[in-house]
Amino acid sequence: MxxxxxxxxxxxxxxxxxxxxxxxxxxxxDDLMAELTASGELVGGEGLADPAQTRSIRGQDGVPVVTxxxxxxxxxxxxxxxxxxxxxxxxxxxxxxxxxxxxxxSMEVRPIMxxxxxxxx
Amino acid sequence: VSSPDAEELEGLLRRLAPQVLxxxxxxxxxxxxxxxxxxxxxxxxxxxxxxDGLPDHPRGxxxxxxxxxxxxxxxAERSRRAREDIVADREERSGPAVGDAAMSAHDDxxxxxxxxxxxxxxxxxxxxxxxxxxxxxxxxxxxxAFLVPEATMAQRISRAKxxxxxxGTAFELPPDDDRAExxxxxxxxLYLVFNEGYTAxxxxxxxxxxxxxxxxxxxxxxxxxxxxxGETAGLLALMLLTHSRRNARVTPDGALIALAxxxxxxxxRRMIDQGVALVERALATAAIGPYQxxxxxxxxxxxxxxxxxxDWHQILALYTLLVRIAPSPVFALNRAxxxxxxxxxxxxxxxxxxxxxxxxxxGHHRVAAVRxxxxxxxxxxxxxxxxxxxxxxxxxxxxxxxxxxxxxAAMPSIEADVETDEPAPTLxxxxxxxxxxxxx
Numbered sequence: 278m279x280x281x282x283x284x285x286x287x288x289x290x291x292x293x294x295x296x297x298x299x300x301x302x303x304x305x306x307d308d309l310m311a312e313l314t315a316s317g318e319l320v321g322g323e324g325l326a327d328p329a330q331t332r333s334i335r336g337q338d339g340v341p342v343v344t345x346x347x348x349x350x351x352x353x354x355x356x357x358x359x360x361x362x363x364x365x366x367x368x369x370x371x372x373x374x375x376x377x378x379x380x381x382x383s384m385e386v387r388p389i390m391x392x393x394x395x396x397x398x
Numbered sequence: 399v400s401s402p403d404a405e406e407l408e409g410l411l412r413r414l415a416p417q418v419l420x421x422x423x424x425x426x427x428x429x430x431x432x433x434x435x436x437x438x439x440x441x442x443x444x445x446x447x448x449x450d451g452l453p454d455h456p457r458g459x460x461x462x463x464x465x466x467x468x469x470x471x472x473x474a475e476r477s478r479r480a481r482e483d484i485v486a487d488r489e490e491r492s493g494p495a496v497g498d499a500a501m502s503a504h505d506d507x508x509x510x511x512x513x514x515x516x517x518x519x520x521x522x523x524x525x526x527x528x529x530x531x532x533x534x535x536x537x538x539x540x541x542x543a544f545l546v547p548e549a550t551m552a553q554r555i556s557r558a559k560x561x562x563x564x565x566g567t568a569f570e571l572p573p574d575d576d577r578a579e580x581x582x583x584x585x586x587x588l589y590l591v592f593n594e595g596y597t598a599x600x601x602x603x604x605x606x607x608x609x610x611x612x613x614x615x616x617x618x619x620x621x622x623x624x625x626x627x628g629e630t631a632g633l634l635a636l637m638l639l640t641h642s643r644r645n646a647r648v649t650p651d652g653a654l655i656a657l658a659x660x661x662x663x664x665x666x667r668r669m670i671d672q673g674v675a676l677v678e679r680a681l682a683t684a685a686i687g688p689y690q691x692x693x694x695x696x697x698x699x700x701x702x703x704x705x706x707x708x709d710w711h712q713i714l715a716l717y718t719l720l721v722r723i724a725p726s727p728v729f730a731l732n733r734a735x736x737x738x739x740x741x742x743x744x745x746x747x748x749x750x751x752x753x754x755x756x757x758x759x760x761g762h763h764r765v766a767a768v769r770x771x772x773x774x775x776x777x778x779x780x781x782x783x784x785x786x787x788x789x790x791x792x793x794x795x796x797x798x799x800x801x802x803x804x805x806x807a808a809m810p811s812i813e814a815d816v817e818t819d820e821p822a823p824t825l826x827x828x829x830x831x832x833x834x835x836x837x838x
Contacts, residue, residue: 316520317551317555320547362546389794390794390795391597391795396798
């Protein structure tokens with residue numbers, strides 16, 4: 278079963294990672310990535326650039342309108358994701374708990390829909 | 399020499415793959431290195447045979463090429479170690495080929511199956527290694543079947559081989575007192591592969607390996623090795639009876655069709671006949687087991703001329719037996735459907751309430767889907783609509799979500815509370831689970 282782990286950042290996340298606790302957090306991340314790679318659970322993942330570089334598109338009266346910047350100012354923003362293929366939701370949650378952002382911001386674990394034919398109902 | 403066509407060639411190579419690997423491991427030990435060498439030999443054959451024609455002894459050719467690769471690899475490994483000035487304390491296990499001729503290729507393939515489904519491996523690794531070492535599929539083919547990157551699948555296979563190495567398991571059949579349990583694990587892995595294939599395919603995709611058919615092929619092989627084993631026969635029958643419906647279960651645009659609504663003329667009669675014969679023979683001759691019972695239930699569906707003529711009382715009796723010999727919340731849920739069909743929706747809902755209290759079913763979309771169907775059957779279409787929507791939110795299959803949402807939309811809304819001329823709905827559909835259990 279594939280899950281997306283959504284990683285949320287705070288505005289000061291980058292400073293946190295370069296601050297006194299940063300080294301430990303980076304190592305924690307590297308260790309986890311190495312573990313997921315070795316176990317064959319890691320399917321993919323990316324980190325996103327700063328939200329200041331966002332372009333947003335919103336429908337207004339049936340017309341898509343482009344604006345610079347994120348849709349809404351928020352205390353936390355979407356910073357990146359991992360996709361893992363795990364046996365259980367509990368295992369995916371355990372991985373999310375060990376990502377450093379779980380300590381100072383937020384993580385979300387969401388099942389990925391499969392495009393398959395499903396089962397007869 | 400005539401060149402084999404692509405399909406014949408692939409079939410031949412895949413059939414020979416476990417025999418070649420078995421012969422290599424028997425002679426040289428070192429399962430992981432032998433597995434790599436066998437894959438390379440298969441690739442070489444796939445490249446050369448279409449132009450050069452089939453060799454006189456394809457199996458011997460593959461063993462010779464694989465052995466050459468293995469020796470090259472071991473030699474390179476030795477010189478690497480020498481360069482790094484590491485004392486080679488590991489003895490090359492290249493003893494005499496004891497009993498090589500006496501042991502049949504079948505035994506080798508069987509030992510390989512046991513090895514690939516070793517309890518030290520995770521289920522994902524068991525599946526990957528079985529498809530590669532026994533099925534003869536490439537890592538890329540397995541990766542695309544499971545929709546993961548090739549590197550991810552390669553890692554699973556490599557980890558599986560490490561685990562086998564670390565377990566120190568010899569290349570021989572498991573001891574007698576362990577055999578039944580290990581065989582159960584093999585059947586379960588094959589069942590998982592089948593289910594993955596059965597639920598994964600939406601429309602023809604020629605690039606993707608048909609996992610359901612691959613599972614049937616390997617299970618057929620296992621059944622041929624142990625024809626008296628009732629549960630292996632039962633598993634093969636269950637797969638065939640389920641797969642016989644593959645052309646009738648989805649519309650051309652990928653929408654699911656409930657069992658009751660399927661065009662039964664599109665069911666594969668040849669597969670049904672095979673499945674029915676297998677399960678009848680197993681039930682008559684072997685100790686009864688869960689796969690045989692599930693196959694017997696599937697056979698009752700397959701033999702019913704129409705959904706209305708399904709023998710639900712017989713199916714209920716089989717589920718009652720199944721739940722007794724193999725207690726599982728999923729089987730209990732399926733039994734509740736049979737209760738509704740045999741005794742009416744109210745009895746079904748009472749049964750469902752008892753099943754629902756099992757924590758292991760918490761959040762399972764099937765529970766809500768079953769409730770929805772029963773409520774619709776009972777005529778409570780508002781409640782049915784709510785249950786269909788709840789089920790649609792819980793499933794992770796796009797096709798199932800689409801089906802459940804369309805059922806919800808077909809229920810009358812509160813505003814349009816009028817009598818309909820629609821005939822009374824009937825409840826007749828399949829409940830299956832990827833984890834265990836099949837059919838209602």
